[in-house]
Structures are given as C-alpha cells and as structure tokens.
Amino acid sequence: MRLFKKYFKEILLVITALVFLSPVYIMIVNSFKSRSELYENVLALPETLTFEHYIRAMDRMNFGLAFFNSLVITIISVFIIVILSSMTAWMLARKDNTLSRVIFMTFIATMLIPFQTIMMPLIQFMDQIMSTTGLPMLNTRSGLIFMHVGFNASLAVFLYHGFVKSIPISLEESAEIDGASKFTVFWRIIFPILKPITVTVIILNVIQIWNDYLLPSLVLTDQSLRTIPLATFYFFGEFTIQWNQAMAGLVLTIIPVVIFYALAQKHIIKGIGEGAVK
Amino acid sequence: MSKHHNKLWYLVFVLPLFIIFATVVLIPFFIGIFYSFFEWDGFSANPMVYVGLDNYIELIDDGRFLNSAWLTLEFTILSLVLVNVLGLGFALIVTSALKSANFARTMFFMPNLIGGLILGYIWQFIFSDGFRVIGELTGYENVFRNWLTDTDLAMYALVIVFSWQMAGYMMIIYIAGIQSIPGEVMEAAEIDGANYFQRLKNVVLPLLMPALTISLFLTLSFSFKIYDVNLSLTAGGPANSTELLAMHIYNEIFGYNNYGYGQAKAIIFFIVIAAITLTQVYMTKKREVEM
Numbered sequence: 001m002r003l004f005k006k007y008f009k010e011i012l013l014v015i016t017a018l019v020f021l022s023p024v025y026i027m028i029v030n031s032f033k034s035r036s037e038l039y040e041n042v043l044a045l046p047e048t049l050t051f052e053h054y055i056r057a058m059d060r061m062n063f064g065l066a067f068f069n070s071l072v073i074t075i076i077s078v079f080i081i082v083i084l085s086s087m088t089a090w091m092l093a094r095k096d097n098t099l100s101r102v103i104f105m106t107f108i109a110t111m112l113i114p115f116q117t118i119m120m121p122l123i124q125f126m127d128q129i130m131s132t133t134g135l136p137m138l139n140t141r142s143g144l145i146f147m148h149v150g151f152n153a154s155l156a157v158f159l160y161h162g163f164v165k166s167i168p169i170s171l172e173e174s175a176e177i178d179g180a181s182k183f184t185v186f187w188r189i190i191f192p193i194l195k196p197i198t199v200t201v202i203i204l205n206v207i208q209i210w211n212d213y214l215l216p217s218l219v220l221t222d223q224s225l226r227t228i229p230l231a232t233f234y235f236f237g238e239f240t241i242q243w244n245q246a247m248a249g250l251v252l253t254i255i256p257v258v259i260f261y262a263l264a265q266k267h268i269i270k271g272i273g274e275g276a277v278k
Numbered sequence: 279m280s281k282h283h284n285k286l287w288y289l290v291f292v293l294p295l296f297i298i299f300a301t302v303v304l305i306p307f308f309i310g311i312f313y314s315f316f317e318w319d320g321f322s323a324n325p326m327v328y329v330g331l332d333n334y335i336e337l338i339d340d341g342r343f344l345n346s347a348w349l350t351l352e353f354t355i356l357s358l359v360l361v362n363v364l365g366l367g368f369a370l371i372v373t374s375a376l377k378s379a380n381f382a383r384t385m386f387f388m389p390n391l392i393g394g395l396i397l398g399y400i401w402q403f404i405f406s407d408g409f410r411v412i413g414e415l416t417g418y419e420n421v422f423r424n425w426l427t428d429t430d431l432a433m434y435a436l437v438i439v440f441s442w443q444m445a446g447y448m449m450i451i452y453i454a455g456i457q458s459i460p461g462e463v464m465e466a467a468e469i470d471g472a473n474y475f476q477r478l479k480n481v482v483l484p485l486l487m488p489a490l491t492i493s494l495f496l497t498l499s500f501s502f503k504i505y506d507v508n509l510s511l512t513a514g515g516p517a518n519s520t521e522l523l524a525m526h527i528y529n530e531i532f533g534y535n536n537y538g539y540g541q542a543k544a545i546i547f548f549i550v551i552a553a554i555t556l557t558q559v560y561m562t563k564k565r566e567v568e569m
Contacts, residue, residue: 009374013379013382014378017378017382017385020385020442021389023400023442024388026400026403026408027403041415042407042411043408084298085295087291087295088291091287091291091292092292095288103296106304107299110299110307112552112556114551116523116527116544117307118310119528119531120532120537120541121307121309121310121313124309124313125301125305146301150301150303151302151303153298154303157295181287182290182291183287186291211394212393213394214505214528229396229506233395233509233510243403246399250399250400253396254392254396260391261391268391269450272387
C-alpha cells in the first residue's frame with residue numbers, strides 16, 4: 001500500500017508537469033498538421049510528419065538572418081557588459097570614496113526606472129546624437145548593442161560589486177607591491193576569482209537580451225536587422241494567421257532557448273535565484 | 279605608484295561604462311521629465327509648446343488612463359495570488375523526496391525562459407482554436423470558447439498566461455527558502471505529532487516569510503510592467519479591456535503622437551513603480567534584521 005502511494009505520487013507529479021507544459025505539446029503537434037486536420041482536432045497527433053510549414057515559416061520570418069542578428073547582438077552585448085561592469089564594480093568597491101559611492105548609488109537607483117519612462121526621450125536623444133556626431137545609434141546592430149549595455153549595466157555592476165567585497169584585499173595588495181599595474185592585477189588575479197558571479201551575469205543578460213522585444217522594435221527599422229522577437233512579431237502581423245505555419249515559426253524560435261536550457265540548466269536556475277534575491 | 283597614475287586607472291575602469299550608462303539611462307530620464315511639461319506631437323518640424331503642469335493635471339480626469347490603471351491593478355492582484363499559489367505549490371512538491379522532482383522542476387521553470395512575446399502567441403492559439411475544440415469535445419462550450427474576444431474573459435486569459443510564465447520563477451525563490459529551513463525544526467515538529475498541514479501552517483510558512491516577501495514584490499513589479507505578453511496575446515483588446523499601463527503609455531506616445539502628455543503618464547508610472555520597489559526593499563531589510 002505504501003509503495004503504491006509512493007508511485008501514485010510520482011506519477012501524479014509527472015502528469016502535473018506534463019499538463020503544465022501542454023501548450024508546448026499543442027504548439028508542436030499543430031506545426032505538422034494540415035489545415036483541415038488542425039481544425040478537426042487541435043489536441044490529436046499529426047497524421048503525417050511534414051516539415052513543409054517549417055520551411056515556409058523559415059522563409060517568411062527570414063529565420064536564418066533573424067537568428068544571426070539575435071546571436072550577434074546577444075553575444076557582443078553580454079561580452080561588453082561582463083568586461084565593463086566587472087572592471088567598474090571592482091574599482092568602485094576598492095576605491096571606496098564619496099565619488100565611488102555616488103556613482104554606485106546612481107547605478108542602483110536607476111534600476112527603479114521602468115523602460116517605458118525612458119523609451120521616448122532615449123530615441124529622441126539617440127536621434128540627436130546621430131544627427132550631430134554621425135555616430136550610428138539608430139537602426140544599427142551596434143547602436144542596439146550600445147543601448148543593451150547601458151540598460152543592463154546597473155544589475156551587473158550591483159552583482160559584481162557585492163561579490164568583490166567578499167574577496168580579501170590582501171591578494172591584490174601584494175601583487176601591487178610587486179609592481180603589477182591595476183590592469184594586470186584585475187585581469188590576472190581578480191577576474192578569475194569573479195567566475196561564479198560572471199556566470200550569473202551572463203545567464204541573466206542572455207535571457208533578457210535574447211527575449212527583448214520593445215527596445216529593438218524602437219531602435220531597428222530595417223527588415224534585415226530584425227532579431228527573433230521582431231521577426232516573430234512581423235510574421236504574425238503581416239500575414240493572415242495560418243496557425244500550422246505560425247506554430248512552426250514559434251517552435252523554431254523556441255529551439256535555441258531549449259538548447260541553451262539543456263546545456264546550462266544548473267547555472268540558469270542558480271543564476272535566476274541569485275539575481276532575484278539580491 | 280603616483281597619485282596621478284591612480285586617478286588615471288580609476289577613469290580607465292569606471293568611465294567607459296558610466297558614459298554608456300549615462301547616455302542610455304540617466305540623460306534620457308532627465309530629458310523625459312523635461313518633455314512632460316510640453317505639448318508636442320513628436321515631429322521635429324512642429325514646435326514644442328510649454329504647458330507647465332497641464333499634462334499632469336489633465337491625466338487626473340483622463341478616463342482611458344484611469345481605466346487602464348484600474349485594469350492594471352486588477353491584473354496585478356489576480357496575478358499576485360495565482361503566481362504565488364502556483365509557485366509555492368510547485369516548490370513544496372519539488373522539494374519533497376520524489377524521484378521525479380528534478381524533472382518536474384525543469385518543466386515548471388521552462389516557460390520563464392521563453393520570451394513573453396512568443397508565449398503570448400502560443401496561448402493566442404490555445405484560447406482561440408484550442409478552447410473551441412475542447413469545448414466541442416467536452417460539451418462545456420460556454421466555458422471553453424474564445425476568451426480573447428470576450429471583454430470580461432480576456433483579462434483572465436492574460437492572468438493565466440502571465441502566471442504560466444512567472445510561476446516557475448517564483449518557485450525557484452521559494453525552493454531556496456524551503457531549503458534554508460533547518461531539518462531539525464521539521465523533525466521536531468514531526469516527532470511532536472504535527473501532521474503535514476500543521477507543519478506547513480505553523481513551521482514552513484512562518485519561516486518562508488522572507489522568500490514570500492521577495493516573491494510578492496517581484497510579482498508586483500513584474501505584473502505592473504507587463505508589456506510583451508499583453509501585446510502578443512490581446513494587443514489591449516477587445517475594446518481596450520486589457521490595455522494595461524505600459525501598453526497605454528506606448529500607445530499614447532507612439533500611437534496617438536501625444537509625446538508630452540504620454541511622457542507625463544510615463545513619469546507617473548515611474549513614481550508608482552519606484553514606490554512599490556522601495557517599499558519592497560524597506561520591508562525585506564526590516565525582515566532581515568528581525569531574522
């Protein structure tokens with residue numbers, strides 16, 4: 001009886017988890033169905049396995065290009081965020097004077113500002129910078145990367161700052177006595193120690209930047225620059241919805257996320273927890 | 279090492295990020311406050327007219343704005359309850375000694391990684407065609423019909439999708455809270471003859487207060503700022519019945535081209551969110567002292 005109860009609980013939990021993910025099931029099965037099949041029963045398995053809708057969806061979303069854009073923008077943004085935020089946070093934590101505290105508090109305080117409060121003046125300001133200096137701020141990948149770095153700097157500095165404070169200062173001092181420059185001390189000694197928090201910063205920013213829709217939608221106007229969320233939005237807007245094709249498109253957008261999750265699950269769950277609690 | 283040298287290193291380390299941050303966040307924030315005192319349609323050829331506090335006064339009587347604020351409040355309260363009940367429930371199941379717990383945790387968290395925009399599109403299909411078929415199969419056609427075309431039900435659809443997205447996130451926070459409860463405390467309660475629900479009510483929940491505070495306020499600020507799911511699931515419809523604040527501000531500025539007026543709404547939006555978040559920090563800090 002006890003054994004039965006135990007297995008019953010196990011099975012119940014598996015079923016709960018599967019029901020929870022049933023929208024994903026519905027999405028996948030319908031991406032293979034013909035129109036009539038889909039209208040007959042959305043829950044049933046497809047009769048044949050045809051990738052025709054996937055091919056059409058890939059073509060219409062220009063998926064290859066959107067994937068490339070998303071990948072380039074995410075990787076470069078996260079790379080810059082990690083480099084610059086760790087350097088800044090280390091210096092602010094170690095040179096603990098009034099200026100450092102004011103800068104640090106400014107970073108933290110602005111985390112309160114929702115994106116909607118900044119979006120319009122941001123675009124106006126970027127437009128002004130572009131017309132006065134000629135720097136390519138709007139409608140370019142580099143401009144978008146610049147803005148991603150600016151928006152995600154605060155949280156990264158905050159996380160690094162907390163971590164740096166837990167590292168004993170004696171290590172750095174002895175290196176400096178030996179004549180090493182700040183630059184060498186940071187990259188040789190400090191940065192390797194920061195690795196656990198760097199993983200957290202990478203995870204949080206990859207998720208945020210990969211999925212971001214609103215900022216890219218305001219910055220990018222060229223079709224050829226669209227990221228995956230943008231391509232998805234226009235895919236749904238431009239054509240009268242054929243659900244089988246639409247579902248195929250959505251499955252495509254989720255595949256990279258699932259692969260990322262499968263590879264880094266442990267780090268992701270740890271990173272999310274740390275990012276939230278602090 | 280000279281003092282001059284040290285200052286130079288300080289600049290090398292701090293300045294690049296600070297310049298980017300100031301250009302993207304700080305300066306636009308202050309420009310935004312400035313814009314909110316003007317009437318402007320967003321076209322650089324047209325003049326900006328200074329109107330003082332008129333924009334702020336006007337929005338007190340703006341029915342659409344107030345309605346949107348009310349809807350946001352309704353959405354937030356419903357989400358707050360559903361997300362946290364699900365999150366805590368999942369956390370309790372997943373931390374029990376079941377073999378399938380790890381699998382379940384992975385599945386429960388999964389939706390959180392998929393962007394809000396894409397989640398909204400998946401559920402658009404489920405609420406329209408999926409529900410129609412379920413209705414036909416089960417005979418409950420008055421429940422299982424297209425929720426997204428119904429001005430009352432569309433809001434609930436939004437709550438469900440948002441909860442589906444966020445429950446796994448809150449689960450992670452609750453799991454951390456549960457795991458920090460010392461094993462002896464639970465054993466002692468068990469030896470004293472407390473049953474599962476007594477243990478839950480008298481031991482687990484009180485010790486979970488810090489995790490609960492964090493989760494409640496995170497849900498609060500996330501649901502207040504919801505945009506992506508809102509856009510892809512209902513786009514504010516039907517008949518503006520789900521146009522929440524973030525979308526309302528977007529539409530006011532870029533849809534109706536009321537740049538100054540919309541910006542005033544955006545500033546108010548900021549003040550409300552800042553108030554919520556600061557209360558969160560204050561209460562969390564207070565609890566930490568007590569613990």
